[in-house]
Amino acid sequence: MVHIEISYSGTDRSDALDAHVREHVSHELGRFADRLTRVEAHVADTNANKAGDHDKRCVLEARPRGMDPIVVTEEGSDLYQVIRDAGKKLGRALGTRFEKADAVR
Numbered sequence: 001m002v003h004i005e006i007s008y009s010g011t012d013r014s015d016a017l018d019a020h021v022r023e024h025v026s027h028e029l030g031r032f033a034d035r036l037t038r039v040e041a042h043v044a045d046t047n048a049n050k051a052g053d054h055d056k057r058c059v060l061e062a063r064p065r066g067m068d069p070i071v072v073t074e075e076g077s078d079l080y081q082v083i084r085d086a087g088k089k090l091g092r093a094l095g096t097r098f099e100k101a102d103a104v105r
Contacts, residue, residue: 010045028091058086
């Protein structure tokens with residue numbers, strides 16, 4: 001299981017949003033769980049209570065053991081979709097990083 005820390009800015013924390021972050025990050029990164037110390041999720045609504053396109057942001061930072069952190073950012077108009085897309089992006093980035101590291105060994 002991947003240890004996930006979640007922080008919020010400009011939007012209220014909810015159990016549903018916490019569960020969504022944990023579910024999608026765990027799903028995308030589960031295969032790397034033994035190689036990660038933790039993942040930090042920063043969920044934000046950059047316009048807070050004002051309406052606007054592409055004002056939702058999810059920044060995911062993975063901490064691989066013995067390596068530099070990897071950070072991805074995804075922005076859009078739907079917070080749940082932004083979280084899903086950021087998880088996929090981080091999964092691809094970690095896959096590439098670990099493949100390269102394994103090839104060097």
